[in-house]
Amino acid sequence: MSPLTLLLPDPPLDPSGSEARSELRRELLRPEYHDRNLVQQILDWVNRKVSSGLDQASHAPQLSTLMAMVVFVALALVLGWLVSRARRTTRDRSEKPAVLTDEVVSADELRARARAALEAGRFEEAVVDGFRAVAVRQVERGRLADNPGATAHEVADTLAAEYPDRADRVRAGAALFDAVLYGDRPATRDQAASVLALDDDLVVRR
Structure with a gap:
């Protein structure tokens, strides 16, 4: 490498989309990310990259500077999305919604609420109240x-043992309850109706 080369500034930071994503993945896989707060790590990394980009951009043409800043903004948005996903994943793993709560309510009342929600097109409410009606009944x-405080999984395990010929439907109802209440998953009319049908089916079982 010639002395002249050593004196030249680094080329302006102008990564392509794929290069930016690759750099993001490499950064998030570094070991220290397991030891510090995730949000603060990401903010520190973005700050370092932006500062470095501004230093290099001072020697670069105006267009390259603009491109570099656009890439950094895009990276910040992607990182924000990753943080929100990471928080939700952590929450999903550590907590589960309860089917049986401290609310003093009968199965018939829950069933009536679920039926009203179904008829009004509020299918998620119908699923939640419908499965709670199953449990309370x-x-x-x-x-x-x-x-x-019993979770849908715990309720399903018990009812699957009580009604082995309906075990698959009970477990499916519990999984749907979790997905709707805690996973923000939309429900359909057919799914809500299937939970109410499960309640009817178990009532006639002895």
Whole structure:
């Protein structure tokens, strides 16, 4: 390398979209990301990159400077999205919504609420109240312990043992309850109706 080369400034930072994504992945895989707060790590990294880009951009043509800043803004948006996904994943793994709550309500009342929500097109509410009606009704029948805080998975395990021929439907209803209530997943009319049908089906079982 010649002395003249050493004196020349680094080329302006102007990565392509694929290069920017690759650099982002490499950065997020660094070991220190497991030891510090994720949000602060990302903010520190963006700050370092922006500062470096501004230093290099001072020696670059105006168009290259603009391109570099556009890339950095895009990276910041992507990082924000990744942070929100990471938070949701952590929350999903650490918490599950309860089917049996401290609310004093009968299975028939929950069933009526679910039916009204279904008829009004509020299918997510119909799924949630419908599956809670299933659980509370089984508590009333003595098939399920009255355990406020019990999750859909726990309720499904107990009811699957009580009604082995309906185990698949019970587990499907529990999974739908979790997905709608905690996963922000939209429900359909057919899905809401299937939960109410499950309640009807288990009522006639002995």
